[in-house]
């Protein structure tokens with residue numbers, strides 16, 4: 001599918017609401033309309049967003065069941081928001097998005113960014129493979145103290161593919177603690193079995209061998225190197241993540257929402273070599289029509305569960 005490669009192309013391609021709707025319908029039904037109710041392949045357009053199935057009469061909105069479900073704002077604004085988020089190297093803050101789009105409220109911009117973050121994880125994505133480094137780091141609050149206990153901070157476990165001196169893809173997740181269940185559970189969800197997993201000597205990783213991985217344990221006392229030199233991929237990604245949270249988001253990320261920021265960071269990091277930013281825009285749109293919608297109420301209520 002064609003996608004805009006530059007801002008100029010974006011502006012001319014999506015200069016009207018109609019153009020955005022057409023494009024959204026194409027991304028949603030790449031092989032043509034499919035009725036959710038009867039599987040029929042023919043429909044009439046009966047309204048701005050509505051398609052009317054000619055075989056069973058079922059009406060479906062092109063935004064139903066997508067991130068854009070129920071929106072009262074023009075799709076053109078959503079498209080601009082997606083372009084704004086994906087075209088900038090470091091993404092966007094809610095305040096930046098509000099100003100850029102001229103949105104009436106900060107809450108709307110905040111909610112849009114959160115809805116889009118929900119679309120930054122590809123359903124059924126591949127797990128990492130090859131040689132993978134795994135380690136934990138504390139995120140949030142003040143600078144992490146040595147050791148594996150800290151207050152008011154979230155523990156994030158990070159996996160990074162190591163490709164010679166370069167790095168491949170990353171996966172990361174918030175874990176409740178550095179126990180075997182949490183750490184090995186993360187590895188199993190993120191890394192293909194049979195992969196060589198390199199960690200430090202922490203006991204939480206010891207079970208990896210019995211869970212189908214080749215475990216390369218680096219014992220620090222046997223090496224004169226600094227910890228960040230032993231697992232350079234993870235430490236590079238961890239420092240980029242922290243810089244991004246402090247820079248773009250000024251560190252103002254609540255623990256309840258942190259997992260979604262990790263998704264955004266991962267989305268961008270794993271596509272950092274894309275030739276055009278337009279491709280990120282297209283991927284985001286593609287995933288935005290594939291994930292379930294989330295309401296503002298749900299976004300807010302997760303704040304109260306801390």
Ligand SMILES: [Zn+2]
Nearest residue numbers: 035038053056
């Ligand atoms: Zn039908």
